[in-house]
Amino acid sequence: MSAEVKKTAEKQSFLAKPAVQSIIASLLCIIFGLLIGYIALLFINAKGANEAIITIIKNYFTYPSKAAALKYLGNTLVKAAPLLMCALSIQFCYQAGLFNIGAAGQYVAGAGASLFCALSLGLPWYVCLLAALLAGGVFGVIVGVLKAYLNVNEVISGIMLNWIGLYTVNMMLTGVKEVASPYTVSVANTNPSALLPSLGLSKFFSNNKYVTIAIPLAVLIAILLKVILSMTVFGYEIKATGIAKDAAKYSGMKEKRNIILTLFIGGALAGIGAAFLFLTGYEQWSVSQSSVPGMGFNGIAATFLGGLDPIGTIFASYFIQHITSGGAYLDKNIYPSQISDFISAIIIYLCGFVLFFKYFLNSRLKNKKNNAEGGNK
């Protein structure tokens, strides 16, 4: 009996590990999300549903040639990098007890600043990147100052700033839009020096010219954040402020300064994220858009799917982008073009249940334990 008990105890302690639970919960989200998406596809058109869901999961593997697959893997990565940056922005602030929903607006500010510097002022990429960092940071600081000194809820001020940012950027970039369309002129044609360097990375992706240093940089920044949070004095203070504001104050940490600094960093991360996309030339800004780009909001999902861990978030960001890109390959004659957004939205929605899954898992473990002991009595 005792050996048996010991065995179950060991098994439980493995399942009870927070990291293991996070991964399991995240995987469950993905499975359930795909399942619900599949059911939706069945409803729309039962015949093609199998093929459709496989297409979404396969994404670039749809292409038979290795070269083409690699090229489109590149495209997925190009869009995953800014998503990762937004996710990191939200995550970093979350560690300090702040919900940075303003990441969407900080992303917009970064896009506006980098494109303005690139197209209107003709500046090189590193200046554009710096401008994006500062613009996002300033947006963060505004929220931070309001929070620290006037106790304005960061969610409210963040959402308000999202819209202020959007229309300001639309106005700013009207001067550099194409004559016949609402889109900004191409960076590659107007000011090639503003394009992020590839440093030969594009060669690995069948000369996909959009693959730049943005991708490895985003991963490096994630690792850097992990280091800052777990190993530095600053991380120690940030987390203490996040989980025990009063104790942080008692120990003499400058909580107001920390709140502002945290939101500056959060804003800067989202701002850089925007530059990581727009300075590749992969997308152009539409000055007539009237909704805040989803990147910042999707970042919330990526960070929760990633178990609130910078490293986990790298994979989560990639995954979310993977299925979003995969959705684009569906047969548009059978399925409406929105279906890809729909499926990723479901998974993103389910990501909100990561905590629920963890709770469910824990209570199951507890019941199992109780039953096991009951049986032994």
Add this chain to the structure above:
Amino acid sequence: MAENSEYAIEMLGITKRFPGIIANDNVTIQLKKGEIHALLGENGAGKSTLMSVLFGLYQAEEGVIKKDGKEVKINNPNDANDLGIGMVHQHFKLVQCFSVLDNIILGVETVKNGFLQKDVARKKIMELSEKYGLNVDPDAKIEDITVGMQQRTEILKMLYRDNEILIFDEPTAVLTPAEIDELMQIMKNLAKEGKSILFISHKLAEIMAVADRCSVLRRGKYIGTVNIAETNQEELSRMMIGRDVQLVASKEDKTPGEVILHVENMTVPSKLHHNNAVKNVSFDVREGEIVCIAGIDGNGQTELVYGLSGLENITSGKIELCGKDITRASIRERSTSGMSHIPEDRHKHGLVLDYSLAYNLVLQRYFEPEFSTKTGFLKKGEIRKYADKLIDQYDIRSSQGAVTIARSMSGGNQQKAIIAREVDKNPNLLIAVQPTRGLDVGAIEYIHRQLIAQRDAGHAVLLVSLELEEVMSISDRILVMYEGEIVGEFNPKETTPEELGLYMAGAKRKEVGA
């Protein structure tokens, strides 16, 4: 209800394990109907765990619970409630942003056509409040009222539910001597009316005064049950600790030296009211003396310490530490210039509960070169080494040593950790606010020894205490605070608790010049 059993509630052979620790090891408690049964034990002895099992917050691995002789299963607090078991927890379970009234009726609201009938509840609460002298304002928000009033709300909550088995978990820790007497009377009255009371305490005098029988736990083990009429404090403390303890702290006479803390006309605003919580207060604390601020809870002691430690900005006056003006200094500056602060609320201010013990032990020093590099990285190895040293030196017990999450530690050991951290800074001035609140005799003895050791080492100690016994036994000088003012200065050798009581209650005052 079956009347065949003489016991209202029985817990037989209860065993509850936590990772790395057996909190209850085959513990048996039998509560007779209409008796006051004390449960005595040091912190970490397993009293709170045992009660949590009874209240359905934890499930025991072994053992049975019987109500009126019949076996019952208590899976959650609702089951306990249905059985008429009510509990005032050591750490209150109150909704911070709700009013006292809302908290009391929470879960048992009187409703008519979907609308709350607060007037009915208010009437009942006022009656109970009046009857038992539990002076509370039903409309005050919990976050705005003192710890003492919060506890009275908890007691009212239980009385409001007409529970017949009442568990008091350290109920007297924050009450004034007069209030404790009143509570004792209430408890006796309740018992006379047939209610059964489990009184968790480690205050031997209170147990002797109020209880009929007493069961003792030590390190999770059941030691025995004695009739109070047939025992004495010495025997109880021996059962609890396992050895003889010194109940009264002893210290040698010492002549105070230089002034360490000089406070001049300090006024501190109150967060709760529009007037000032501390009014124009002046005093000195010298090296080698323990100055004690005595007074009833809520007379400005909390705000006085907030003003001194920098948690609150003072509106006027001057504070000097070792001759240096620190009136406008930041909390960190005060700390590094030699002020240590053992805060009143160890969960709110004293600890980052979700950090490890090691991280908490460097909370005041993590930025020093000993624990962090110039480039801003924590020296985790050094922190661990330092933590292990303090854990060893100050006998801080926890299930996993330095990596234990502070939240999972017992109250006494959490307090030991804070004391270790603050004392090891070797401060010129140690401010200790109710450092023994909610702790058992063994831990109190330990803390008193630490405070006296600081004094003997020539440091200044400012102790804020609500317990007259403590005030009388360890201070060198007593200042009584009443309504934000210092109304009297006393030498403990030349005064009596009765005299202090008069000043604490505002019946008398004398001018105190600083």
